[in-house]
Amino acid sequence: MNTERTILIIDDDIDLVEIIRMTLENEGYRVIDAQSGERGLQTAREKKPDLILLDVMMGAVDEGFQVAYELRGDAVTKDIPILMLTAVTEQTGFGFDPDKDQDFLPVDEFLEKPVSPRKLVDLVRKHLPTTA
Amino acid sequence: MNRKLQTVTRDDSLLDEPTSHFVSAASLRRRLEWFDKLRWGAVAGVVAATLVASRLLPAALPTGELLGVAAVLAGLNLAYTVRNRRIPPTRLKVELLHVKLQMAADLFLLTVMLNLSGGIENPLLYMYLIHVVIASLLFKGRDIFLIAWLAIFLFTADVAGEYFGLLPHHHLLSASPMTHEPPFILLTLASFWLVLLFAAYIGASIMKHNRAIKDELVERQRQLIAADKAKLDFFRFVTHEIKSPVATAQSAVDAALEVGGDDLPEQLRDILQRAHGRLSHAITMIMDLADFTRGGDMKREALEPVDLNVLIARIVDGLGDQAARRGISIAMDLPADQPRVMGHPGMLEKIIRNLVSNAVRYNRDGGRVDVQLELRPRQMVLKVSDEGIGIAPEDQEKVFDEFYRTEAARHMSNLGTGLGLPIVKRFTEQLGGTIELESEPGRGATFTVTLPRPRPAASAGEAT
Incomplete structure:
Protein backbone atom coordinates (compact mmCIF):
# COMPACT_ATOMS: atom_id res chain seq x y z
CA MET A 1 0.00 0.00 0.00
CA ASN A 2 2.99 2.25 0.41
CA THR A 3 4.57 1.46 -2.90
CA GLU A 4 4.33 4.97 -4.24
CA ARG A 5 5.86 6.60 -1.21
CA THR A 6 9.50 7.62 -1.51
CA ILE A 7 11.68 8.47 1.44
CA LEU A 8 15.00 10.27 1.09
CA ILE A 9 17.70 9.61 3.67
CA ILE A 10 20.39 12.26 3.89
CA ASP A 11 23.14 10.83 6.06
CA ASP A 12 26.83 10.19 5.61
CA ASP A 13 26.77 7.04 7.76
CA ILE A 14 26.42 4.45 5.01
CA ASP A 15 25.73 1.67 7.50
CA LEU A 16 22.89 3.56 9.10
CA VAL A 17 21.51 4.36 5.65
CA GLU A 18 21.43 0.67 4.80
CA ILE A 19 19.84 -0.26 8.13
CA ILE A 20 17.11 2.33 7.69
CA ARG A 21 16.68 1.30 4.09
CA MET A 22 16.13 -2.31 5.15
CA THR A 23 13.65 -1.27 7.83
CA LEU A 24 11.63 1.02 5.60
CA GLU A 25 11.72 -1.18 2.52
CA ASN A 26 10.42 -3.96 4.70
CA GLU A 27 7.42 -1.70 5.33
CA GLY A 28 6.97 -1.20 1.61
CA TYR A 29 8.50 2.26 1.16
CA ARG A 30 10.86 3.19 -1.61
CA VAL A 31 14.12 4.49 -0.19
CA ILE A 32 16.67 6.72 -1.88
CA ASP A 33 19.72 8.18 -0.22
CA ALA A 34 22.26 10.98 -0.41
CA GLN A 35 25.48 10.98 1.54
CA SER A 36 26.07 14.69 1.83
CA GLY A 37 23.98 17.76 2.44
CA GLU A 38 24.67 19.13 -1.00
CA ARG A 39 23.68 15.96 -2.80
CA GLY A 40 20.67 15.64 -0.51
CA LEU A 41 19.38 19.05 -1.59
CA GLN A 42 19.88 18.18 -5.21
CA THR A 43 18.15 14.82 -4.88
CA ALA A 44 15.27 16.37 -2.94
CA ARG A 45 14.66 18.89 -5.72
CA GLU A 46 14.88 16.32 -8.47
CA LYS A 47 13.05 13.39 -6.93
CA LYS A 48 10.60 15.25 -4.69
CA PRO A 49 10.43 12.55 -2.01
CA ASP A 50 7.39 12.26 0.25
CA LEU A 51 9.50 12.54 3.39
CA ILE A 52 13.09 13.28 4.26
CA LEU A 53 15.20 11.74 7.02
CA LEU A 54 18.01 14.15 7.72
CA ASP A 55 21.07 13.61 9.88
CA VAL A 56 21.82 16.64 11.99
CA MET A 57 25.56 16.31 11.97
CA MET A 58 27.39 15.34 8.87
CA GLY A 59 30.54 17.22 7.86
CA ALA A 60 30.01 20.30 9.97
CA VAL A 61 28.26 20.43 13.32
CA ASP A 62 25.21 22.15 11.91
CA GLU A 63 25.20 20.89 8.35
CA GLY A 64 21.84 19.19 8.89
CA PHE A 65 20.31 22.47 10.04
CA GLN A 66 21.68 24.29 7.00
CA VAL A 67 20.16 21.66 4.74
CA ALA A 68 16.83 21.90 6.54
CA TYR A 69 16.74 25.68 6.15
CA GLU A 70 17.51 25.42 2.46
CA LEU A 71 14.85 22.76 1.96
CA ARG A 72 12.33 25.00 3.67
CA GLY A 73 13.41 27.97 1.58
CA ASP A 74 12.93 26.20 -1.72
CA ALA A 75 9.46 26.28 -3.30
CA VAL A 76 9.84 22.73 -4.59
CA THR A 77 10.80 21.14 -1.28
CA LYS A 78 9.31 23.42 1.36
CA ASP A 79 6.33 21.18 2.16
CA ILE A 80 8.18 17.89 2.45
CA PRO A 81 8.12 16.69 6.07
CA ILE A 82 11.57 16.40 7.62
CA LEU A 83 12.52 14.01 10.43
CA MET A 84 15.85 14.95 11.90
CA LEU A 85 18.14 12.22 13.18
CA THR A 86 20.18 13.48 16.05
CA ALA A 87 22.77 12.41 18.51
CA VAL A 88 23.35 15.98 19.53
CA THR A 89 20.85 16.68 22.28
CA GLU A 90 22.47 14.27 24.66
CA GLN A 91 25.96 14.53 23.49
CA THR A 92 27.85 17.62 22.61
CA GLY A 93 26.14 20.27 24.64
CA PHE A 94 25.05 21.84 21.40
CA GLY A 95 22.26 23.09 23.55
CA PHE A 96 19.06 22.87 21.64
CA ASP A 97 15.87 21.55 23.06
CA PRO A 98 13.43 20.18 20.50
CA ASP A 99 10.42 21.07 22.66
CA LYS A 100 11.50 24.63 23.15
CA ASP A 101 13.27 25.41 19.92
CA GLN A 102 10.73 23.91 17.55
CA ASP A 103 9.60 27.37 16.51
CA PHE A 104 12.73 28.28 14.71
CA LEU A 105 13.87 24.82 13.67
CA PRO A 106 12.44 23.96 10.31
CA VAL A 107 11.94 20.27 10.96
CA ASP A 108 8.87 18.28 11.92
CA GLU A 109 10.35 15.93 14.46
CA PHE A 110 13.58 14.87 16.10
CA LEU A 111 14.58 11.25 16.30
CA GLU A 112 17.30 10.38 18.73
CA LYS A 113 19.97 7.87 17.73
CA PRO A 114 20.13 4.94 18.12
CA VAL A 115 17.14 4.76 15.84
CA SER A 116 14.55 2.28 16.99
CA PRO A 117 13.00 0.71 13.87
CA ARG A 118 9.52 0.62 15.34
CA LYS A 119 9.63 4.25 16.38
CA LEU A 120 11.06 5.23 13.02
CA VAL A 121 8.24 3.53 11.17
CA ASP A 122 5.66 5.08 13.49
CA LEU A 123 7.04 8.55 12.93
CA VAL A 124 7.30 8.10 9.20
CA ARG A 125 3.64 7.05 9.13
CA LYS A 126 2.68 9.98 11.33
CA HIS A 127 4.36 12.59 9.18
CA LEU A 128 3.72 11.26 5.72
CA PRO A 129 1.03 13.29 4.01
CA THR A 130 -2.16 11.25 3.82
CA THR A 131 -2.41 11.69 0.09
CA ALA A 132 0.55 11.31 -2.24
CA MET B 1 41.70 15.86 48.15
CA ASN B 2 41.75 15.96 44.42
CA ARG B 3 38.07 16.70 44.30
CA LYS B 4 38.33 19.51 46.84
CA LEU B 5 41.01 21.16 44.76
CA GLN B 6 38.88 20.96 41.67
CA THR B 7 36.07 22.83 43.30
CA VAL B 8 38.40 25.44 44.68
CA THR B 9 39.86 26.13 41.29
CA ARG B 10 36.62 26.51 39.44
CA ASP B 11 36.93 30.26 39.68
CA ASP B 12 40.69 29.99 39.35
CA SER B 13 41.16 32.46 42.19
CA LEU B 14 44.44 30.94 43.26
CA LEU B 15 45.91 30.84 39.82
CA ASP B 16 45.52 34.52 39.12
CA GLU B 17 47.75 35.46 41.99
CA PRO B 18 51.36 36.15 41.23
CA THR B 19 53.56 33.42 42.56
CA SER B 20 56.41 35.82 43.21
CA HIS B 21 54.65 37.18 46.29
CA PHE B 22 53.14 35.04 48.89
CA VAL B 23 49.95 37.04 49.23
CA SER B 24 47.44 38.54 46.85
CA ALA B 25 46.16 42.09 47.06
CA ALA B 26 42.97 40.83 48.68
CA SER B 27 44.65 38.61 51.25
CA LEU B 28 47.18 41.31 52.06
CA ARG B 29 44.25 43.66 52.62
CA ARG B 30 42.80 41.21 55.13
CA ARG B 31 46.12 41.34 56.94
CA LEU B 32 46.01 45.12 56.90
CA GLU B 33 42.58 45.08 58.47
CA TRP B 34 43.93 42.84 61.18
CA PHE B 35 46.79 45.31 61.75
CA ASP B 36 44.27 48.09 62.13
CA LYS B 37 42.74 46.16 65.00
CA LEU B 38 46.15 45.56 66.56
CA ARG B 39 46.89 49.26 66.24
CA TRP B 40 43.71 50.19 68.12
CA GLY B 41 45.05 47.89 70.82
CA ALA B 42 48.36 49.76 70.75
CA VAL B 43 46.57 53.11 71.09
CA ALA B 44 44.63 51.79 74.08
CA GLY B 45 47.84 50.35 75.53
CA VAL B 46 49.74 53.65 75.24
CA VAL B 47 46.88 55.59 76.82
CA ALA B 48 46.46 53.10 79.67
CA ALA B 49 50.20 52.79 80.31
CA THR B 50 50.61 56.57 80.30
CA LEU B 51 47.82 57.08 82.79
CA VAL B 52 49.05 54.30 85.07
CA ALA B 53 52.66 55.46 84.82
CA SER B 54 51.79 59.06 85.61
CA ARG B 55 50.26 57.87 88.91
CA LEU B 56 52.69 55.17 89.94
CA LEU B 57 56.09 56.22 88.69
CA PRO B 58 58.13 58.60 90.78
CA ALA B 59 59.46 60.52 87.78
CA ALA B 60 57.19 62.91 85.96
CA LEU B 61 56.55 61.67 82.43
CA PRO B 62 55.28 64.13 79.83
CA THR B 63 51.75 62.75 80.00
CA GLY B 64 50.32 65.26 77.58
CA GLU B 65 52.86 64.50 74.86
CA LEU B 66 52.43 60.74 75.30
CA LEU B 67 48.66 61.07 74.94
CA GLY B 68 49.37 63.21 71.90
CA VAL B 69 51.34 60.35 70.34
CA ALA B 70 48.42 58.03 71.04
CA ALA B 71 46.09 60.56 69.41
CA VAL B 72 48.26 60.78 66.29
CA LEU B 73 48.38 56.99 66.08
CA ALA B 74 44.60 56.84 66.52
CA GLY B 75 44.10 59.48 63.82
CA LEU B 76 46.33 57.64 61.37
CA ASN B 77 44.65 54.35 62.15
CA LEU B 78 41.25 55.89 61.55
CA ALA B 79 42.49 57.07 58.15
CA TYR B 80 43.83 53.59 57.33
CA THR B 81 40.53 52.00 58.37
CA VAL B 82 38.48 54.39 56.26
CA ARG B 83 40.73 53.79 53.26
CA ASN B 84 40.39 50.03 53.67
CA ARG B 85 36.60 50.34 53.74
CA ARG B 86 36.36 52.74 50.81
CA ILE B 87 38.95 51.56 48.32
CA PRO B 88 38.88 47.93 47.22
CA PRO B 89 42.20 46.11 47.05
CA THR B 90 43.38 46.03 43.48
CA ARG B 91 47.10 45.80 43.04
CA LEU B 92 49.47 43.97 45.28
CA LYS B 93 52.18 46.57 44.72
CA VAL B 94 49.97 49.41 45.92
CA GLU B 95 48.93 47.47 49.01
CA LEU B 96 52.52 46.58 49.77
CA LEU B 97 53.57 50.22 49.51
CA HIS B 98 50.78 51.17 51.90
CA VAL B 99 51.77 48.60 54.46
CA LYS B 100 55.41 49.72 54.28
CA LEU B 101 54.48 53.35 54.81
CA GLN B 102 52.18 52.41 57.69
CA MET B 103 54.92 50.37 59.25
CA ALA B 104 57.44 53.21 58.91
CA ALA B 105 54.96 55.56 60.59
CA ASP B 106 54.38 53.00 63.36
CA LEU B 107 58.13 52.69 63.96
CA PHE B 108 58.53 56.43 64.05
CA LEU B 109 55.70 56.87 66.56
CA LEU B 110 57.08 54.02 68.66
CA THR B 111 60.41 55.84 68.75
CA VAL B 112 58.75 59.11 69.77
CA MET B 113 56.81 57.25 72.43
CA LEU B 114 60.01 55.66 73.75
CA ASN B 115 61.77 58.99 73.67
CA LEU B 116 59.04 60.48 75.82
CA SER B 117 59.12 57.58 78.27
CA GLY B 118 62.75 57.03 79.11
CA GLY B 119 64.40 56.04 75.84
CA ILE B 120 66.87 53.28 76.59
CA GLU B 121 65.46 52.93 80.10
CA ASN B 122 62.13 51.70 78.75
CA PRO B 123 61.92 47.90 78.35
CA LEU B 124 59.21 48.42 75.73
CA LEU B 125 62.03 48.89 73.23
CA TYR B 126 61.39 45.25 72.38
CA MET B 127 58.22 46.36 70.62
CA TYR B 128 60.49 46.96 67.63
CA LEU B 129 60.90 43.22 67.47
CA ILE B 130 57.16 42.81 66.91
CA HIS B 131 57.45 44.95 63.78
CA VAL B 132 60.25 42.82 62.41
CA ILE B 144 62.36 42.49 56.17
CA PHE B 145 65.91 43.72 56.70
CA LEU B 146 64.82 47.18 55.59
CA ILE B 147 62.30 47.30 58.44
CA ALA B 148 64.90 45.94 60.88
CA TRP B 149 67.43 48.55 59.79
CA LEU B 150 64.86 51.34 60.03
CA ALA B 151 64.05 50.27 63.59
CA ILE B 152 67.74 50.11 64.44
CA PHE B 153 68.35 53.52 62.90
CA LEU B 154 65.45 55.21 64.69
CA PHE B 155 66.23 53.75 68.08
CA THR B 156 69.98 54.32 67.83
CA ALA B 157 69.41 57.89 66.68
CA ASP B 158 67.14 58.49 69.63
CA VAL B 159 69.55 57.01 72.13
CA ALA B 160 72.49 58.88 70.64
CA GLY B 161 70.47 62.07 70.39
CA GLU B 162 69.49 61.83 74.06
CA TYR B 163 73.04 60.97 75.13
CA PHE B 164 74.58 63.91 73.31
CA GLY B 165 71.86 66.26 74.48
CA LEU B 166 70.36 66.84 71.03
CA LEU B 167 67.04 65.35 72.16
CA PRO B 168 65.40 65.75 75.57
CA HIS B 169 65.69 62.82 77.92
CA HIS B 170 62.80 61.89 80.19
CA HIS B 171 63.59 59.61 83.08
CA LEU B 172 61.39 56.60 83.42
CA LEU B 173 62.74 55.87 86.85
CA SER B 174 64.36 58.34 89.12
CA ALA B 175 67.59 59.32 87.43
CA SER B 176 69.36 55.99 87.54
CA PRO B 177 73.00 56.50 86.77
CA MET B 178 73.45 53.05 85.24
CA THR B 179 71.39 53.82 82.13
CA HIS B 180 73.55 56.82 81.47
CA GLU B 181 76.83 54.92 81.43
CA PRO B 182 78.32 54.55 77.92
CA PRO B 183 79.14 50.84 78.41
CA PHE B 184 75.55 50.09 79.33
CA ILE B 185 74.22 52.10 76.39
CA LEU B 186 76.60 50.45 73.94
CA LEU B 187 75.85 46.98 75.28
CA THR B 188 72.10 47.55 75.06
CA LEU B 189 72.36 48.95 71.53
CA ALA B 190 74.59 46.09 70.40
CA SER B 191 72.23 43.46 71.73
CA PHE B 192 69.30 45.37 70.22
CA TRP B 193 70.96 45.35 66.79
CA LEU B 194 71.83 41.71 67.11
CA VAL B 195 68.36 40.62 68.16
CA LEU B 196 66.62 42.60 65.42
CA LEU B 197 68.92 41.51 62.63
CA PHE B 198 68.84 37.93 63.79
CA ALA B 199 65.03 38.03 63.91
CA ALA B 200 64.98 39.48 60.39
CA TYR B 201 67.33 36.76 59.19
CA ILE B 202 65.25 33.97 60.72
CA GLY B 203 62.01 35.50 59.47
CA ALA B 204 63.37 35.85 55.96
CA SER B 205 64.64 32.25 55.90
CA ILE B 206 61.43 30.77 57.22
CA MET B 207 59.29 32.74 54.82
CA LYS B 208 61.53 31.86 51.88
CA HIS B 209 61.06 28.23 52.73
CA ASN B 210 57.29 28.72 53.08
CA ARG B 211 57.09 30.46 49.77
CA ALA B 212 58.95 27.63 48.08
CA ILE B 213 56.41 25.18 49.52
CA LYS B 214 53.53 27.37 48.44
CA ASP B 215 54.94 27.75 44.92
CA GLU B 216 55.23 24.01 44.71
CA LEU B 217 51.64 23.56 45.91
CA VAL B 218 50.38 26.01 43.32
CA GLU B 219 52.36 24.18 40.66
CA ARG B 220 50.98 20.81 41.81
CA GLN B 221 47.52 22.25 41.72
CA ARG B 222 48.06 23.50 38.19
CA GLN B 223 49.13 20.01 37.23
CA LEU B 224 46.06 18.50 38.88
CA ILE B 225 43.76 20.86 37.04
CA ALA B 226 45.52 20.11 33.78
CA ALA B 227 45.25 16.38 34.44
CA ASP B 228 41.57 16.70 35.24
CA LYS B 229 40.97 18.67 32.09
CA ALA B 230 42.91 16.11 30.03
CA LYS B 231 40.73 13.40 31.53
CA LEU B 232 37.55 15.27 30.67
CA ASP B 233 38.79 15.97 27.15
CA PHE B 234 39.58 12.32 26.76
CA PHE B 235 36.12 11.28 27.98
CA ARG B 236 34.57 13.81 25.66
CA PHE B 237 36.55 12.52 22.71
CA VAL B 238 35.76 8.90 23.48
CA THR B 239 32.09 9.73 23.93
CA HIS B 240 31.94 11.60 20.70
CA GLU B 241 33.79 9.04 18.64
CA ILE B 242 32.13 5.95 20.06
CA LYS B 243 28.54 7.00 20.23
CA SER B 244 27.94 7.01 16.53
CA PRO B 245 29.22 3.48 15.71
CA VAL B 246 27.60 1.98 18.80
CA ALA B 247 24.29 3.65 18.01
CA THR B 248 24.46 2.43 14.43
CA ALA B 249 25.24 -1.10 15.60
CA GLN B 250 22.30 -0.89 17.98
CA SER B 251 20.05 0.22 15.15
CA ALA B 252 21.33 -2.65 13.01
CA VAL B 253 20.49 -5.23 15.67
CA ASP B 254 17.06 -3.67 16.24
CA ALA B 255 16.37 -3.60 12.52
CA ALA B 256 17.39 -7.24 12.18
CA LEU B 257 15.04 -8.20 15.02
CA GLU B 258 12.24 -6.12 13.58
CA VAL B 259 12.62 -7.13 9.96
CA GLY B 260 13.26 -10.79 10.83
CA GLY B 261 10.10 -10.81 12.89
CA ASP B 262 8.71 -14.20 13.70
CA ASP B 263 10.75 -15.83 10.95
CA LEU B 264 13.95 -15.56 12.98
CA PRO B 265 15.19 -18.85 14.42
CA GLU B 266 14.87 -18.83 18.19
CA GLN B 267 18.63 -19.11 18.73
CA LEU B 268 19.38 -16.19 16.42
CA ARG B 269 16.75 -14.04 18.07
CA ASP B 270 18.22 -14.83 21.47
CA ILE B 271 21.70 -13.83 20.36
CA LEU B 272 20.46 -10.62 18.78
CA GLN B 273 18.58 -9.76 21.95
CA ARG B 274 21.73 -10.27 23.98
CA ALA B 275 23.58 -8.00 21.57
CA HIS B 276 20.80 -5.47 21.99
CA GLY B 277 21.16 -5.59 25.77
CA ARG B 278 24.91 -5.13 25.70
CA LEU B 279 24.71 -2.29 23.20
CA SER B 280 22.02 -0.57 25.28
CA HIS B 281 24.31 -0.75 28.26
CA ALA B 282 27.18 0.69 26.22
CA ILE B 283 24.97 3.56 25.09
CA THR B 284 23.87 4.27 28.66
CA MET B 285 27.51 4.43 29.63
CA ILE B 286 28.32 6.74 26.74
CA MET B 287 25.46 9.02 27.74
CA ASP B 288 26.67 9.03 31.34
CA LEU B 289 30.18 9.85 30.20
CA ALA B 290 28.78 12.65 28.08
CA ASP B 291 26.91 14.01 31.12
CA PHE B 292 30.02 13.71 33.21
CA THR B 293 32.00 15.86 30.82
CA ARG B 294 29.21 18.33 30.26
CA GLY B 295 28.55 19.81 33.70
CA GLY B 296 30.70 22.86 33.08
CA ASP B 297 28.92 23.60 29.82
CA MET B 298 25.52 23.22 31.44
CA LYS B 299 26.45 25.55 34.25
CA ARG B 300 27.18 28.29 31.77
CA GLU B 301 23.61 28.10 30.57
CA ALA B 302 21.27 30.67 32.03
CA LEU B 303 19.46 30.06 35.32
CA GLU B 304 15.81 29.31 34.90
CA PRO B 305 12.93 29.04 37.31
CA VAL B 306 12.49 25.32 37.96
CA ASP B 307 9.47 23.69 39.52
CA LEU B 308 11.22 20.98 41.49
CA ASN B 309 7.98 19.25 42.47
CA VAL B 310 7.12 18.75 38.82
CA LEU B 311 10.66 17.68 37.98
CA ILE B 312 10.79 15.11 40.80
CA ALA B 313 7.32 13.81 40.00
CA ARG B 314 8.29 13.32 36.37
CA ILE B 315 11.45 11.43 37.29
CA VAL B 316 9.62 9.22 39.77
CA ASP B 317 6.91 8.60 37.22
CA GLY B 318 9.48 7.55 34.64
CA LEU B 319 10.90 4.98 37.05
CA GLY B 320 7.45 3.75 38.06
CA ASP B 321 7.36 0.64 35.86
CA GLN B 322 10.81 -0.47 36.85
CA ALA B 323 9.94 -0.04 40.54
CA ALA B 324 6.52 -1.69 40.25
CA ARG B 325 8.00 -4.81 38.62
CA ARG B 326 9.94 -5.40 41.85
CA GLY B 327 7.23 -4.25 44.23
CA ILE B 328 9.15 -1.16 45.22
CA SER B 329 7.16 1.87 46.33
CA ILE B 330 8.41 5.40 45.90
CA ALA B 331 7.16 7.96 48.43
CA MET B 332 7.58 11.68 47.85
CA ASP B 333 7.63 14.31 50.53
CA LEU B 334 7.60 17.62 48.69
CA PRO B 335 6.94 21.14 49.92
CA ALA B 336 3.21 21.81 49.65
CA ASP B 337 3.52 25.44 48.76
CA GLN B 338 6.21 25.31 46.16
CA PRO B 339 7.82 28.47 44.95
CA ARG B 340 9.86 27.96 41.86
CA VAL B 341 13.55 27.92 42.50
CA MET B 342 16.15 29.36 40.21
CA GLY B 343 18.44 26.65 38.93
CA HIS B 344 20.02 24.77 36.08
CA PRO B 345 17.25 22.39 35.08
CA GLY B 346 19.55 20.02 33.21
CA MET B 347 21.96 19.58 36.08
CA LEU B 348 19.22 19.36 38.72
CA GLU B 349 17.50 16.68 36.70
CA LYS B 350 20.67 14.59 36.37
CA ILE B 351 21.34 14.85 40.09
CA ILE B 352 17.82 13.81 41.07
CA ARG B 353 17.40 11.18 38.38
CA ASN B 354 20.66 9.42 39.20
CA LEU B 355 19.91 9.33 42.93
CA VAL B 356 16.34 8.09 42.57
CA SER B 357 17.20 5.56 39.90
CA ASN B 358 20.01 4.18 42.08
CA ALA B 359 17.61 3.97 45.02
CA VAL B 360 15.29 1.84 42.91
CA ARG B 361 17.97 -0.27 41.28
CA TYR B 362 19.79 -1.18 44.47
CA ASN B 363 16.71 -1.58 46.64
CA ARG B 364 15.44 -4.88 47.94
CA ASP B 365 12.35 -6.30 46.27
CA GLY B 366 9.28 -4.81 47.93
CA GLY B 367 11.40 -2.04 49.45
CA ARG B 368 10.65 1.60 49.76
CA VAL B 369 12.26 4.71 48.32
CA ASP B 370 11.80 8.08 49.99
CA VAL B 371 12.36 11.26 48.07
CA GLN B 372 12.25 14.28 50.30
CA LEU B 373 12.69 17.89 49.30
CA GLU B 374 13.04 20.72 51.73
CA LEU B 375 13.29 24.33 50.65
CA ARG B 376 15.06 26.70 52.97
CA PRO B 377 15.43 30.41 52.30
CA ARG B 378 19.00 29.99 51.07
CA GLN B 379 19.24 26.28 50.36
CA MET B 380 17.43 23.34 48.93
CA VAL B 381 17.93 19.97 50.54
CA LEU B 382 17.15 16.79 48.65
CA LYS B 383 17.14 13.50 50.52
CA VAL B 384 16.85 10.17 48.76
CA SER B 385 16.69 7.04 50.92
CA ASP B 386 16.31 3.40 50.05
CA GLU B 387 16.13 0.08 51.90
CA GLY B 388 18.55 -1.72 49.67
CA ILE B 389 21.99 -3.25 49.77
CA GLY B 390 23.66 -0.24 51.37
CA ILE B 391 27.27 0.79 51.13
CA ALA B 392 30.04 -0.44 53.42
CA PRO B 393 32.00 2.27 55.27
CA GLU B 394 35.18 1.53 53.32
CA ASP B 395 33.31 2.04 50.04
CA GLN B 396 31.55 5.26 50.99
CA GLU B 397 34.25 7.54 49.57
CA LYS B 398 34.97 5.36 46.58
CA VAL B 399 31.42 5.21 45.26
CA PHE B 400 31.94 8.79 44.05
CA ASP B 401 34.97 7.77 41.97
CA GLU B 402 34.43 7.25 38.28
CA PHE B 403 33.61 3.67 37.29
CA TYR B 404 33.84 2.36 40.84
CA ARG B 405 31.12 -0.11 41.66
CA THR B 406 30.87 -1.95 44.93
CA GLU B 407 31.01 -5.70 45.05
CA ALA B 408 27.38 -5.80 46.19
CA ALA B 409 26.26 -3.45 43.42
CA ARG B 410 27.98 -5.52 40.74
CA HIS B 411 26.45 -8.64 42.18
CA MET B 412 23.00 -7.09 42.20
CA SER B 413 22.87 -5.50 38.76
CA ASN B 414 25.02 -5.51 35.68
CA LEU B 415 23.32 -2.41 34.37
CA GLY B 416 25.20 0.21 36.37
CA THR B 417 27.86 2.27 34.70
CA GLY B 418 29.76 3.43 37.75
CA LEU B 419 29.18 6.99 36.65
CA GLY B 420 25.86 7.90 38.29
CA LEU B 421 27.23 9.01 41.65
CA PRO B 422 30.31 10.69 40.16
CA ILE B 423 27.94 12.74 38.01
CA VAL B 424 25.81 13.60 41.04
CA LYS B 425 28.85 14.63 43.04
CA ARG B 426 30.45 16.59 40.23
CA PHE B 427 27.29 18.50 39.37
CA THR B 428 26.51 19.15 43.03
CA GLU B 429 29.95 20.60 43.58
CA GLN B 430 29.80 22.62 40.40
CA LEU B 431 26.59 24.15 41.70
CA GLY B 432 28.33 24.98 44.97
CA GLY B 433 26.56 22.30 47.00
CA THR B 434 27.54 19.35 49.14
CA ILE B 435 26.56 15.70 49.21
CA GLU B 436 26.41 13.43 52.22
CA LEU B 437 25.98 9.71 52.41
CA GLU B 438 24.72 7.69 55.35
CA SER B 439 24.56 3.98 54.96
CA GLU B 440 25.02 0.59 56.53
CA PRO B 441 25.50 -2.53 54.46
CA GLY B 442 22.18 -4.30 54.03
CA ARG B 443 20.23 -1.48 55.59
CA GLY B 444 19.85 0.97 52.74
CA ALA B 445 21.44 4.28 52.03
CA THR B 446 20.48 7.92 52.35
CA PHE B 447 21.98 10.55 50.09
CA THR B 448 21.52 14.16 51.10
CA VAL B 449 22.28 16.84 48.54
CA THR B 450 22.34 20.41 49.78
CA LEU B 451 22.41 23.08 47.10
CA PRO B 452 22.51 26.83 47.45
CA ARG B 453 19.50 28.57 45.95
CA PRO B 454 20.74 31.09 43.43
CA ARG B 455 19.22 34.51 43.85
CA PRO B 456 16.74 35.28 41.09
CA ALA B 457 18.08 37.77 38.58
CA ALA B 458 14.95 39.86 38.81
CA SER B 459 12.26 39.94 41.46
CA ALA B 460 10.02 37.97 39.14
CA GLY B 461 9.57 34.26 39.65
CA GLU B 462 10.20 33.72 43.30
CA ALA B 463 8.36 34.77 46.38
CA THR B 464 9.78 33.65 49.69
Missing part, protein backbone atom coordinates in the same frame (compact mmCIF):
# COMPACT_ATOMS: atom_id res chain seq x y z
CA VAL B 133 58.16 39.70 62.99
CA ILE B 134 55.19 41.25 61.20
CA ALA B 135 57.46 42.35 58.36
CA SER B 136 58.65 38.80 57.89
CA LEU B 137 55.02 37.67 57.59
CA LEU B 138 54.46 40.11 54.75
CA PHE B 139 57.63 40.85 52.86
CA LYS B 140 60.43 39.16 51.09
CA GLY B 141 64.02 39.03 52.42
CA ARG B 142 65.32 42.49 51.53
CA ASP B 143 62.28 44.32 52.84
